[in-house]
Amino acid sequence: MKFSDIIGNRRAVERLRDMIDNDRLPHALLLHGAPGVPKLALARAAAQYLHCTNRTPDGDSCGHCPACLQHQTFNHTDTTFSFPYLKKDDASTCADYLPQWREFLAQYPVEDYQAWLTILKNDNSQPRIFVKESEAILNRMTLSAYVSKYKVLIMWLPEKLRDDAANKLLKLIEEPYDDCKFILVSDDAKAILPTIFSRTQRIELTRPCTEETAALLERTAGLDHREAIALAATADGNVVEAMHLLDSKGENIEFHERFVTLMRLAYSRDLPRLKAWSESVADFKREKACRFLAYAARQVRENYIYNLRMPELNYLTPQEEQFSTRFAPFINAGNVEQLQTLLDTAARDIRGNANARIVLFDTAVSTTILIKR
Numbered sequence: 001m002k003f004s005d006i007i008g009n010r011r012a013v014e015r016l017r018d019m020i021d022n023d024r025l026p027h028a029l030l031l032h033g034a035p036g037v038p039k040l041a042l043a044r045a046a047a048q049y050l051h052c053t054n055r056t057p058d059g060d061s062c063g064h065c066p067a068c069l070q071h072q073t074f075n076h077t078d079t080t081f082s083f084p085y086l087k088k089d090d091a092s093t094c095a096d097y098l099p100q101w102r103e104f105l106a107q108y109p110v111e112d113y114q115a116w117l118t119i120l121k122n123d124n125s126q127p128r129i130f131v132k133e134s135e136a137i138l139n140r141m142t143l144s145a146y147v148s149k150y151k152v153l154i155m156w157l158p159e160k161l162r163d164d165a166a167n168k169l170l171k172l173i174e175e176p177y178d179d180c181k182f183i184l185v186s187d188d189a190k191a192i193l194p195t196i197f198s199r200t201q202r203i204e205l206t207r208p209c210t211e212e213t214a215a216l217l218e219r220t221a222g223l224d225h226r227e228a229i230a231l232a233a234t235a236d237g238n239v240v241e242a243m244h245l246l247d248s249k250g251e252n253i254e255f256h257e258r259f260v261t262l263m264r265l266a267y268s269r270d271l272p273r274l275k276a277w278s279e280s281v282a283d284f285k286r287e288k289a290c291r292f293l294a295y296a297a298r299q300v301r302e303n304y305i306y307n308l309r310m311p312e313l314n315y316l317t318p319q320e321e322q323f324s325t326r327f328a329p330f331i332n333a334g335n336v337e338q339l340q341t342l343l344d345t346a347a348r349d350i351r352g353n354a355n356a357r358i359v360l361f362d363t364a365v366s367t368t369i370l371i372k373r
Ligand SMILES: [Zn+2]
Pocket: 051, 052, 053, 054, 055, 061, 062, 063, 064, 065, 066, 067, 068, 069
């Protein structure tokens, strides 16, 4: 992981690079920010830069030296990862999960806690960082660095440290060995034990903007610019969410077809076919039906904006826009809010266990009235 791979957050990258260039990386640094922001990625990039023996003139790791190669295969001798895990027995530590952890880092360039739970095959028990892991950290950190000036411990989600595990680490974090750097990476800094939190220097990361997330989607998924912008806007700067949306692109196409059908049938007031339509959407699982309604509400908003002829405010895929060229005039100041409320309320009712068939048919019937306003 190089600094140039980090999405957005240029100021945080600059600060870290400066710290390392000037040999002023604090012994306990906390990178924190909302889920879906590439914080673990930045911690990895910082460790790689710290260890790289051939840094580039523009201030990045080289990607080719032995240290970089070890980092890129998640195998660096002086870098240790600590993360929430499930206790197999009383002796369990993160070391038991290294194959899964490496698979996780390889698959998810931006950390995704839900994906980690899936890899752990979590059966509803809460992954934590347990006291045995703290003991293992103490043991590792007493050994001096093998090949580098500094050994690094990257701890992902210190808010998952059990109290006894956190207490074991306090002294080490307060009075660390000279060659020892802690980088803590948190989704929720407020949930970290205050005794740990207060011993760290902190850098807060922010959500990348739509353009930055879109650039990532173009680069990694080969989307065209407009498609990438549409997905990135929906994800609102949450890179993990953008990746999930990418996975569900097929679902979006399906949702668009349902949305077009609803609007066409509502316009022609074809009640028998609207009834069949509402039954077909009700056959989705509850959560999927709610995702569809959220999609439909967003399409209503996008079509209203489309009428303003301000493409920089519009986030439509090419297929969606093709429909909007004819459909957008039907969404206007007289119905946009009511349609959105109608769809939001339907989703809320379905989540609250109302009969989805009845709710969706009511929604379809109300749409026939609103669409003619
Ligand atoms: Zn290097």
